Amino acid sequence: MINRTTKLLLLMALGLMSAIALSACGDSDSASSASADSPTIGFLYVGPKNDYGYNQAAYEGSQAVQKAFPDSEILQAENVPETSEASRVMEKMIKDGATIIFPTSYGHLEPALEVAAKHPDVTFMHQGGQKTADNLGTYFGRIYEAQYLTGMAAGMMTKSNKLGYVVAVPIPQTLLNVNAFQLGAQSVNPKVKTTVVFTNNWCDPGKQAEAANSLIEGGADVLSQHQDCTKTIVETAERKGVMSVGYHEDAGSLAPNGWISGSVWNWGPLYTEIVQSIVDGKWKGSDFAGNYRVGFADSDAIELAPWGGEVPGDVKSKVEAKQKEMKAGDFYPFTGPIKDQSGKEQIADGETPSPTELETTDYLVEGVVGKIPSQ
Amino acid sequence: MIVDVITGAVRYGACVVFAAEGETVSERSGVVNLGTEGSMLTGALAAFAVTVWTGSPVIGALAGLLGGALPALLHAFLVIDRNADQLATGLSVTFLGLGVTSALGTGFVDEKISGFDPIAIPLLSEIPFFGDVLFNYDILTYVALLLGPALWWFMKKTRWGLILRATGESGDVVYAYGHSPRKVRYMAVTAGGALAGLGGAQLVLASTLNWVENITVGRGFVAVALVIFASWLPIRAALGALLFGAAVSLQLQLQARGVNVSAFLLGMTPYVLTLVVLAIASRGQAQRMPAGLKAVFAPGGT
Numbered sequence: 001m002i003n004r005t006t007k008l009l010l011l012m013a014l015g016l017m018s019a020i021a022l023s024a025c026g027d028s029d030s031a032s033s034a035s036a037d038s039p040t041i042g043f044l045y046v047g048p049k050n051d052y053g054y055n056q057a058a059y060e061g062s063q064a065v066q067k068a069f070p071d072s073e074i075l076q077a078e079n080v081p082e083t084s085e086a087s088r089v090m091e092k093m094i095k096d097g098a099t100i101i102f103p104t105s106y107g108h109l110e111p112a113l114e115v116a117a118k119h120p121d122v123t124f125m126h127q128g129g130q131k132t133a134d135n136l137g138t139y140f141g142r143i144y145e146a147q148y149l150t151g152m153a154a155g156m157m158t159k160s161n162k163l164g165y166v167v168a169v170p171i172p173q174t175l176l177n178v179n180a181f182q183l184g185a186q187s188v189n190p191k192v193k194t195t196v197v198f199t200n201n202w203c204d205p206g207k208q209a210e211a212a213n214s215l216i217e218g219g220a221d222v223l224s225q226h227q228d229c230t231k232t233i234v235e236t237a238e239r240k241g242v243m244s245v246g247y248h249e250d251a252g253s254l255a256p257n258g259w260i261s262g263s264v265w266n267w268g269p270l271y272t273e274i275v276q277s278i279v280d281g282k283w284k285g286s287d288f289a290g291n292y293r294v295g296f297a298d299s300d301a302i303e304l305a306p307w308g309g310e311v312p313g314d315v316k317s318k319v320e321a322k323q324k325e326m327k328a329g330d331f332y333p334f335t336g337p338i339k340d341q342s343g344k345e346q347i348a349d350g351e352t353p354s355p356t357e358l359e360t361t362d363y364l365v366e367g368v369v370g371k372i373p374s375q
Numbered sequence: 376m377i378v379d380v381i382t383g384a385v386r387y388g389a390c391v392v393f394a395a396e397g398e399t400v401s402e403r404s405g406v407v408n409l410g411t412e413g414s415m416l417t418g419a420l421a422a423f424a425v426t427v428w429t430g431s432p433v434i435g436a437l438a439g440l441l442g443g444a445l446p447a448l449l450h451a452f453l454v455i456d457r458n459a460d461q462l463a464t465g466l467s468v469t470f471l472g473l474g475v476t477s478a479l480g481t482g483f484v485d486e487k488i489s490g491f492d493p494i495a496i497p498l499l500s501e502i503p504f505f506g507d508v509l510f511n512y513d514i515l516t517y518v519a520l521l522l523g524p525a526l527w528w529f530m531k532k533t534r535w536g537l538i539l540r541a542t543g544e545s546g547d548v549v550y551a552y553g554h555s556p557r558k559v560r561y562m563a564v565t566a567g568g569a570l571a572g573l574g575g576a577q578l579v580l581a582s583t584l585n586w587v588e589n590i591t592v593g594r595g596f597v598a599v600a601l602v603i604f605a606s607w608l609p610i611r612a613a614l615g616a617l618l619f620g621a622a623v624s625l626q627l628q629l630q631a632r633g634v635n636v637s638a639f640l641l642g643m644t645p646y647v648l649t650l651v652v653l654a655i656a657s658r659g660q661a662q663r664m665p666a667g668l669k670a671v672f673a674p675g676g677t
Contacts, residue, residue: 052458078481254487
């Protein structure tokens, strides 16, 4: 029999736990003294801000904005699901004075469009979306340019000529990354193939671990990935003694032996530029036709992560030379002729599609092993 | 490739085995615990955090047991002593676990641990085929493999197992026999939560070596469903969990070898296949449901 004291203790424990759970929902300090020069800015992330991934990159961008606008109040909301919950968070931010909002996850777009329609005086900039409104623009980076470079490095360093790529879900941005990775790899190693595995989830580390294992068991000796949380695949590769290429964030410290490099975001300058244009009253919306789809040639938003300790000098210099060409605007990964897996020409000889055209990509290039899961 | 699929199935299914066996124990005492997912999460975070602090995955795994037991104890208190609705309480416990671990876990997302590595059992692991699929796992996965048979033995062959089963069938009889069904249920639910917590520990200490919010992504609910379709039989529940693992492992291995897999299959196979197979296996066995689960819940004497 449980006595009164025990019951009381249990109830107190329950009370404490719910209090913690409630406080986790997060509350931004209200009432800011925002002025036109130092607007209150809200950032939404779909995951935690320290995930070694997509969200951490965006969070670091928000910190750069804070530095550039020290008097601005920055409202942060982590773990915002891609549901009507996102609308509620944005409404709350607006109530707290936000006049600029960055919903940074792909699935935050629909809620953002909804909230934007109700608040024409608030400016929204969505990360990676393909729809816009009068007060909602979108931006993204041509991260596939960096993927081309890491593909080159992987292509030079592989011994089995089999690269593995763990993809979350098949959308144009993930397919572009796989394609660029393979194109980069085969530009230096005609025998190399990239095998893709889709996990059908943006962050399920248990499944990522098995996806990585299956690729390694299938013979891959370099793993790349497009996931929201990226640590597990890098660490699984390191445990199994194969090399890895990172995504979103530098994870080199997790894999001292196998780390090659990675495609990482440096959102700070672009976020700051966007906020500045809004403060100056120069923001005119952005349809995503190349506007704010930035790459090596026109921004610092994408970068290569620091090289791993085992990467030989000639690999580094070859990749860095190509990066220089990209920065000068002399080289784009998707210049034709480019054929898909069936051998059909998707991009004609000499043609370089615009970012808008590329964002309709629904095929994998020749040399990629594995199929896009049919719809 | 068959070896790879099977080993993948075991590695992936192990945490579900723990949770399903935990739920089996709980339901055999007459209490449904939908808080299993929550227990997996608290167990996983406790295991990860303690491993970060102590550097020892063994202590971490013990913390996982404890971490999983706590939400289950809360569930037991609310449904047994407070007569709360089992299903609603279980779901609340799961959401509580999700909320608490999301909040407390943010500081652990960027931590690095060294977890359990596979231990090849000498000699046995050199047997062709069977050596690879049975004798080359980490310690927690071995425990998972033994758990189903161990629970079967416990329930079938021991006095305490009999009391557990009797409590689920008829608390009154157990009471008349001189035992407290309430006490038995408390122990069963808490032990079930502890096992689910160990499942969470297996996930973070042997598989991912990482913590992220909601790392179990519904595996606890899969476990609850498995228990029903396995007719509350521990060995069948373990096989169901491994089958679930096999379906996931198979589609990953197929993809890694360049075989086309449809998006529908990708998302649905593990669930559909597991349910269909278990449903067929348990045809006509609805009578196996512990009678206590069918009746209006009576917490039983003191």
